[in-house]
Amino acid sequence: MSYAKRSPWLLHYDASSCNGCDIEVLACLTPVYDVERFGIINTGDPKQADILLITGAVNDQNKEVVKQLYEQMPEPKVVVAVGICACSGGIFRDCYNILGGVDTVIPVDVYVPGCAARPESIIDGVVKGLGVLEEKQRKMEAER
Amino acid sequence: MGKRTIVPFGPQHPALPEPVHLDLELEDETVVRAVPSIGYVHRGLEKLTESYDYESMTYVMERVCGICSFGHGWGYTGAVEGLMGVNIPDRAEYLRIVFHELSRVHSHLLWLGLLADGLGFDSLFMHCWRIREKVLDVFEAVTGGRVILSYCKVGGVKKDLTPEMVQRIVSMCDDIEEDMRRTGYVFMKDSSVRNRLCGTGVLSKEDAVELCCVGPVARGSGVDNDVRSASKWYREVGFEPVLYDEGDCWSRCMVRVDEVVQSLNLVRTALRNLPDGDIAVPVKGPAPVGDFAFRVEQPRGEAFYYVQGNGTKNLGRARVRTPTNINIPAMVRTLQGCNLQDVSMLVITIDPCISCTER
Numbered sequence A: 001m002s003y004a005k006r007s008p009w010l011l012h013y014d015a016s017s018c019n020g021c022d023i024e025v026l027a028c029l030t031p032v033y034d035v036e037r038f039g040i041i042n043t044g045d046p047k048q049a050d051i052l053l054i055t056g057a058v059n060d061q062n063k064e065v066v067k068q069l070y071e072q073m074p075e076p077k078v079v080v081a082v083g084i085c086a087c088s089g090g091i092f093r094d095c096y097n098i099l100g101g102v103d104t105v106i107p108v109d110v111y112v113p114g115c116a117a118r119p120e121s122i123i124d125g126v127v128k129g130l131g132v133l134e135e136k137q138r139k140m141e142a143e144r
Numbered sequence B: 001m002g003k004r005t006i007v008p009f010g011p012q013h014p015a016l017p018e019p020v021h022l023d024l025e026l027e028d029e030t031v032v033r034a035v036p037s038i039g040y041v042h043r044g045l046e047k048l049t050e051s052y053d054y055e056s057m058t059y060v061m062e063r064v065c066g067i068c069s070f071g072h073g074w075g076y077t078g079a080v081e082g083l084m085g086v087n088i089p090d091r092a093e094y095l096r097i098v099f100h101e102l103s104r105v106h107s108h109l110l111w112l113g114l115l116a117d118g119l120g121f122d123s124l125f126m127h128c129w130r131i132r133e134k135v136l137d138v139f140e141a142v143t144g145g146r147v148i149l150s151y152c153k154v155g156g157v158k159k160d161l162t163p164e165m166v167q168r169i170v171s172m173c174d175d176i177e178e179d180m181r182r183t184g185y186v187f188m189k190d191s192s193v194r195n196r197l198c199g200t201g202v203l204s205k206e207d208a209v210e211l212c213c214v215g216p217v218a219r220g221s222g223v224d225n226d227v228r229s230a231s232k233w234y235r236e237v238g239f240e241p242v243l244y245d246e247g248d249c250w251s252r253c254m255v256r257v258d259e260v261v262q263s264l265n266l267v268r269t270a271l272r273n274l275p276d277g278d279i280a281v282p283v284k285g286p287a288p289v290g291d292f293a294f295r296v297e298q299p300r301g302e303a304f305y306y307v308q309g310n311g312t313k314n315l316g317r318a319r320v321r322t323p324t325n326i327n328i329p330a331m332v333r334t335l336q337g338c339n340l341q342d343v344s345m346l347v348i349t350i351d352p353c354i355s356c357t358e359r
Ligand code: SF4
Pocket: A016, A017, A018, A019, A020, A021, A022, A055, A056, A082, A083, A084, A085, A086, A090, A091, A114, A115, A116, A117, B063, B066, B148
């Protein structure tokens, strides 16, 4: 990837993660990994976010929240599922309260495996997400 | 008297890394009542005992929470060892203390960072997390994982420390202590931190006892209920509980600052006196009929593990009672009558771990 055209803003939501992936997502923002050098900022507001980062699997209580957050984000948007829980349910897939990976409720663009996903692979996933974001942007412009 | 309004707080909120929902009933700016509702992270992992045998269940139990993951592994394996009547080697006990205390260092630094973030003190947040990475580097070097370690197993621990590794951990402890001298000073003396924390959300000693608080919340109100005091091994490495009497947000914060330094000392003492010998004993066969309970002082407070054997390889029941669960009534009590601006501080200072609470 050469230059990113935008500074993408992240929205992080913890679906039902064990915190392992969560704190690795946060670790990406802090000095050692520092994703801010790519112009990436963590925001708390879905209306300003370009990339939705979800950790953890989806359950009955939070599936509405996940859907709502996704719908509130403006187009174009990218969803990155972080951790094996978010990809498929992982070790918890047999639990009675787990519906499965994030893709059971919203479309997912990038899957980041690992339990817990490492900061390096999370950053890689987000950078891949940037590519998808640009692609979607281009498509939107062509359709206009 | 103003009109009552209800303000929802969460489940997705910038001050919280985890989803918890509070309905705050306000009169002007003052909170009259706070009603918590949970369940966003519930997975139901205790029921997995039916599909995993007691050994592989360790991996599930470690994922009760990724921050104090080692402690959950220890609590669960400790309970299973008790049920099976196994005594683990001394060296394993010491290694467990080393890793548990290192986990406490990383957990408290993580929390101090989140507190600084909540205060809007970004550079302090970054410094705390920078220091914390040093612990994670050691974890990665020994176990291969940064947050989920899988270091405990039923019967002991999985990997021995080489003398070079011991040396590396000791010098890392010295390094962090040096960092903490400066960072801890900011929490102790900086006026913007003190203005926000001192006198906020006071929990009296009587209330703390009545509401059965645990961990730094209780110790910040002067209640000594650290379960490490009851452990023979912890007494050997010279453990003393850290207590503060004020009961406000600041004293809960200082308990954690002091515990970081204390844990570093415990780690160094344990490594200096590390006994020789095996690191694990083999454990085989089905779990006998019976039950056993085990307690561990997690970074957030006492956690209680209960296992029940039914004569097969799968346990009949494995249960955890986690510290945040116990501290939520105290949070609700301190929220009553507080200012709306202080809500995020009060929620943060009990160090909620929702993933533990709901499992
Ligand atoms: S993938 Fe692993 S570390 Fe991440 S949330 Fe799931 S269990 Fe926790």
